[in-house]
Amino acid sequence: MTVSWRELPHPASWRDLPEPARGIAGAVHEAVKAAMARDHEAYGEAVARLAAADPAQSGLVMGAMVRMLLENLHHGGIASDDVRAVLDRVAGQTARWLPAETLRVDVTALVLMLSGALGVHPGAEEAPPLSPRDTAAYGPLLVADLLAVTSYPLDLCLSAAMGEIATVQTADIP
Template sequence: MTTTWRHLPASAREIAGAATEAVAAARDRDVEAYGPAVDRLTAADRAGLVLGGVVRLLLEETHPDGLAGDDVRQVLERCVRSAAQWRPDVDPHVLLVLLAGALGVYDPGDDDAPPDPAAIARHAPLLVADLLAAAGQPLEGYLTAAFAEVARTELHD
């Protein structure tokens, strides 16, 4: 990890460390490193919120004119195809929920329970790694921005 995250509270440092490890393992398709990093993410309270912020920021940057349905489909298909090569358990529905949640349009409805935190933790790094590759950028700046966004939201609530 190139960033120490010392300026963050302990819980945020844990999310940053776990997210950095999981996204790096996803980028490198490192099966052995991915499991423990995902376990850390699952245990980290609010990791899904932070990674959702990272996904939203990446989507905004890679689609500055906004996202159409075809854009979402292309992101989903690209991520599923890439991840399925080394993660045969990838679930397109969970990735779609992550995308919809990051865009603020996810409504589980009466018959659809949201994915559990472990499923979110297993899939969010795959999506983030895919979007980072498309953006050609490192994770750190997006994590910093996502933490700042969460802090602003908490201040105003």
């Protein structure tokens, strides 16, 4: 089911959202929390739940979170070295705690998730679109890394992202 973000109130917490938005936010929360805890069993289960959700909606939420965290971390703008540092951290740390049978780190998927969060979308001839499983697997890893670096609380970041999405989509109404 597709979320009608335009009709959402601007919640103080993502937990105050109506369904199905709260369900998507809950799935994102669960996956990011498992990634932060480096719990590969919980992460695998959370990724499966997130992959079953609407990938466009969950990708939008995680993209908003990544963008907000990067902007918070790099007030003067994001340079290519900043992007490389995120990719190196996520790929390196993930390979240490997540068994390859759960997820083999695909740097191309990380790059696509990160660039998509920044509004850069390659053409079909440059890179294939991410599968729902890739979106569900790599988005939480990026968010978890950036939350650790910024010390921003997960609940606050998720609530802010949901509020931003609602604001943007409400402003798009003619």
